[in-house]
Structure formats: structure tokens, C-alpha cells
Amino acid sequence: MKRIIGLSICLVLFFSYVLKPIITVAQVSVSAQAASLMNADTGEFLFTKNADEVLPIASLTKIMTAIVAIESGDLNAQVPISNEAANQPPSSLPLQAGDSLTLEDLLYGLILESGNDAAWAIAEYIGGNVDNFVKLMNQKAQSLGLVNTKFSNPSGLSEPSPNYSTARELAQLMRYAMQNDVFRRIASAKTYETTSKLGIPYRFDHKNRLVQQVDYVKAGKTGFTRASGRTLISYAEANNIPLIAVTLNAPDDWVDQLNMFKYGYSRYGIDVPTPEIRSGDSDK
Template sequence: MKKIYLCLLTCLVWLMGNPMQQMIAYAEPSKEPEISAQAAILMDVASDRVLFAKNADQPMKVASLTKIMTAIIAIEKGELDQLVRVSPKAVGIEGSSIYLKAGDQVPLRTLLYGLMLRSGNDAAMAIAEHIGGSVEGFVYLMNEKATYLGLKNTHFMNPHGLDKPNHYSSAHDLAILTSYALKNPVFREIVKTKVIALPWPGETWRHKFYNKNKLLRMYSYADGVKTGFTKQAGRTLVTSATKNGQQLVAVTLNDPNDWLDSTKMFEYGFRSYQLVTPLHKGQVIVRKMKDKKPLELVAGEDFRYPLTADEKKHKRFQIQPIISYPLQLVDKENISVGSARIYLNDQLLGSVPLLVKRSTESTFFSKWKQILFSWMVQGDKS
């Protein structure tokens, strides 16, 4: 009996010492998580469907989560192996640093790891001056990108996130931005890195960057993204996690319990929603005729969407092809001629490109026509 009590006591102590396990232990199948963040959101990356939200559209200070935008712009516009010359202005910035020196020439790739793993404000400034020509030029690119992505409650004033009037975003906007960025393989690789050793200018040794994102070590499904803190913003965090092929993004703003709250949201999302694929890449949507020959219009990519168990019971998907390019002008395959819109119970979920494919049926019959024609010609000759 004593052994049983001792075993139970050991398990209890372990649970008390492991808040992540506590959360998993008491979670209920459909109950939304209770979190302490002032604002938060949980979003599915494949579809951008919001699975949980709390004050998600409230504009707030976001601290170093700003660097998610800085990173994706640098990745898209810069050359990763190009050397970046560090200016005195970049070195003089306050806050988190990777200890750059004026005159250093550092590969953009190294600066990006310093930016996202160590939250280097000096790295943010060096990147901004290199990509934008000036900090002001880079901030223009940041706000231009925010407009392109439809971020309605976001405005940037600097590339690092230090508190400044008129510098803000929302949990929802940050989730949209991060979902977009995670579709870039370079960004995805950087933010999931726990530690990396990279060459350092003027030194024979390699500089090690350890990721400040503790969730990468605390939660087995975590694979990104960025931490943040200022006195005005409080603790801010964007994290991502992938389980069974489903990737989710969690955002918490001004949250003293950010690690635990993010894990609660992930467990809720993975438990309550399951990805379904109503449309597969290459699936025939509609068949058309061109010059008396059949063409197949197919889905250009998979479309995946998360559903609850109850939604799966009553789901009714509809696919609507929208042809916006004249088929008579099509002269080769894999040309996008429109989109396929996906509806669930008459509600629009999203769309995928509609591509042209030659009908396999056409190829089959055309070969037989050629054979029959050759026989007829030979018969006439004889």
C-alpha cells in the first residue's frame, strides 16, 4: 500500500512541476482555453481560419514581434550570402543586441539568425539600411507589405519594435503575417532553429546563437517563431506548432503566462479541429471543348481546411469554377485560366488556381484516330 501511495505522490509532484502536462491533463474536448493575455489568437496556417480569439483586432504595442516583418522582407528582397556593412547608426541602437561593430561586414543570413533567434536590434537596423537604403526606406516597405497582406490594424515606425508612438499591430494581423511568412522555406528554417553556429567577421571561431523561444524546448510540436518584450508592450509572443501535418500559429500580447497560454491554445486547436482536403492538386474541376478537343481544368494545388467533429458530420462542400481567361487563347498546359472557389454549406472558404490540362481521354482517342486514318490511307493505296 505504501508503494502505491508513493507512486501516486510522485505522479502528483511531477504534474505540479510540469505546467504543460497540467494543461493537457485537464483539457476538455471542446472547451476554449482560459488565458491571461490581453489579446490572443490561434490560426490554422493552411487556411488562415481563426480557431480561437480574444481581443484579436485590438491595436497594441508588439515589441520585437515587429521583426517577423523585418525578416520576411529581407528574405524576399535580399541575397542571403551578400555581405552587409554595419553602420555606426546600427551599432548605437538600444536594447537586445548581437554586438555588431561599426564597419563589420556580415552575411545577411547571419544577421537574420541574429535577428530572429537573439532579437538583435542592431541586426534589425543593419538589415533595414541594407535592404531599404535607409531605415525610413525600409519602414516604407514594411507598411507597404502590411497593406498588401491586408493588415488593417498595423502600422510600423521602425524595424525592431522598440516602443514608439504610432507603432502597433494586432494579434490577428500578426497571425496573418506569420502564416504568410511560414510559407517561405528560408523563414521557416530560421525560426525553428534552436541553436546555430555561424562564421563571425574577423574571427576564426564561429558565433553561436541560442533561440530565446523556450517553447521550442518545452513543447514537442513547436517549430517557431518570435519572442518580444518592452515595458510598454509587456511580454509578447508568436509561436507555431505542427502536429500530424497541421500547422497552427498562436499569438499572445501583454501576457505574463505566454508559454503556458500558447500551449493551451495549441492543444485546444489540435484536439478540436482536424484538417480535411476537399480539393486535391490535379483534381478535375470541369471539362471544356476547344477546337473540338476536350480540355480539363484542374486544381493547381491542394485546398485544406480545419473542421470540428460536428462540422465534419454536416459538411457539404461545393466547388465553383471561375474562368477568367479565354480558353481559345490557351496554347499550352499548366496555364492559370481562373480559380476554383471552395464553399462549405454555401460559405466561401477560399480558392485555388484553375489550370489547363490536356484531356487524357483526348490523347487516347486521338491516337486511335491516327491509327484508323493510317489504315484507311494504306487501304486506299492498295
């Protein structure tokens, strides 16, 4: 009898901890048209909203641009800057035609500052021309099983045609990308400084304000065009549990993702803060 009573007490204590009240999916409030929250270890989706709706993704494109470049190129190679690359619309680093930077330098400018000029220079260097590079991007998407993801350019600009994906497939892409040590290092950097071959100094600052201001958010990418609205991917780690949040066309994306992380970690009995994010310009 004493053993039964003791076991009963242990079970009560166990379930009172494991089954503590948590936020339900219905209580996760997001402004995003589409969203997803994934456990990056298991691939399980903890929260979705219109996660399979195909939408323009803006500069989240540059995650694929970076992965194709990292897997195909020499990080130490000098990449020449063409007139076409230097004249890409903002956001830009800005690069100067006739100059060159290493591929690694350009990757930092691509991810942290979201340089469209960096995307173009990388595409010309790796693919020989931009069209060939875009083919490599789409081939990579197919190899990863991203059937609703389609690229028409390496930057994410809406002209001549937007790039498309879904909140679900972007989480899957980010999960793959973060398994690459080079991408992880670049996407996790808060700032990076370098000097071009012509002696021009550059400082790149991460435009994802969650990475800059929230301790448990470790990496990410931002984006914006008129066609896509605000787009955002963030990668978080708390108690060694990695989560990936994706929001598409989200007017209040910083708050959306903090709420999503709050919910996701609550499922593991982890309480993470949701600090107020200081204002600043959106990425493009």
C-alpha cells in the same frame, strides 16, 4: 433490417469518436490582453480574445523585417555594420561597427536572438536607410491586407514610437512568413553559429522557449518592451496540422500558448502535452 442495424452501429461509433468532448472556447484560460489561434492550412481562427484590438507588438516586428529582407536581398551579401546599428539598445548580438556579416547570418541573429542591432543593419542595407526600409515594411503590410498594422522602426523598440498590430493580423503575417522556405528554416532553428568578416564568432540561440522545449512547437518569435508587455508568436505542427498562436501583453505567455494549442488540437481529436516550461529571461 440487418443493414439498418449495422449502419446505426457504424454511425454511433463514428460520432462517438468525432464528437468526443472537447474544451470549449470559454474554458481556454489566457493571461493575454489579446490572443488568437489559427489553423495555418485553412486560415480559420479556432480561438480569439480581443483579436482586433490594436496593441504595441515589440519584437514580433522582426517577422516583417525578416520577410522584407528575404524577399528583397541577397542572402550571401556582406552587410556592413554602421555605428548607429552597433549602438542600438539591447537586446543585441552584439555587433561591432566596421564589421560585416552575411544577410543570412544577420537574419538568424534577428529572429533567434532578437538583435536590434541586426534589425538596424538589415534595414540600412536593404532600404538604403532605415526610413526607406520602414516604408517597405508598411507597403508589405498593406499588400497583405493588414490594415491595423503600422511600423515606425525595424526592431520593435518603443522609441520614438511603438509598432502596432493585432493578434489576428499577426497570425496572418506569421502564416504568410511560414510559407517562405528561408524564413521557415531560420525561424525553426534552435541554434546557429557563424563568424563575422573580422573573425568574431557568434552563436545564436532561439529565445522562444516553446521552440526549444516542446517537440510539436516548431518556430516562433518573442518580444518584450515596457509599452507592449510580453508578446509571443509560436507555430506548431501535430499530425500534419499546423497551428499558429499569438499572445499580446501576456504575463504568462508560455502557459497561455500551451493551453491554446491543447484546445486547438483537441478539436481535431489530437492530445498534445502541456509540459512545464523551464524558466529563463524574456526576449526583448
